Amino acid sequence: MLHYTGEMPATGRYAFKEGVILSYIDKAATGQAAAGPAQARGAEASELLDRVIASLEEDKAEDIAVMDIRGRSAMADYMVVCSGRSARQVTSIAEKLADRLKLRFHFTPRMEGRESGDWVLIDAGDVIVHVFRPEVREFYQLEKMWQGGGSEAPAGSSAGG
CATH class of the missing domain: 3.30.460.10 (Beta Polymerase, domain 2)
Structure with missing residues (x-):
């Protein structure tokens, strides 16, 4: 199960907690929209x-x-x-x-x-x-x-x- 942990300092990246391991998703590479509710x-x-x-x-x-x-x-x-x-x-x-x-x-x-x-x-x-x-x-x-x-x-x- 993935839990959103917030936007990471690098622009366009998120971290997800998988047990004790953090996985990073580069939104630019996956074509996702900009982060954050306001954006x-x-x-x-x-x-x-x-x-x-x-x-x-x-x-x-x-x-x-x-x-x-x-x-x-x-x-x-x-x-x-x-x-x-x-x-x-x-x-x-x-x-x-x-x-x-x-x-x-x-x-x-x-x-x-x-x-x-x-x-x-x-x-x-x-x-x-x-x-x-x-x-x-x-x-x-x-x-x-x-x-x-x-x-x-x-x-x-x-x-x-």
Whole structure:
């Protein structure tokens, strides 16, 4: 059984875990389309970011921070960090965001951490979203890790893209 493990650093390659062995598939050689949900549906990162922020604001997410990580990470163009007041709100914010993106862009974002509700990660291709309970957000301080040497875009903007 193959399990998708994500895009590898080399452009156009995926790794699949087969037991303890990783197999690489070169998409260019097999003629497969470009990787990632955003590229597969042709959405612009800025439009995706705007939709993410609108969804978070609609669900009363707090302290929304948008970081432009283009050039610093191959995994996404933007990282969004926000808080919900309780585990229930964190889970609700994440699930509604995933539902809205599925309706608008016709793909299902990958989600991790939904069961605990402390920290939910939503991988929407060019935009990675972290929804935290405030205490957990303070503990991990992702903004500090990613702000060093880069620009932060205010929530509600498409960060010039």
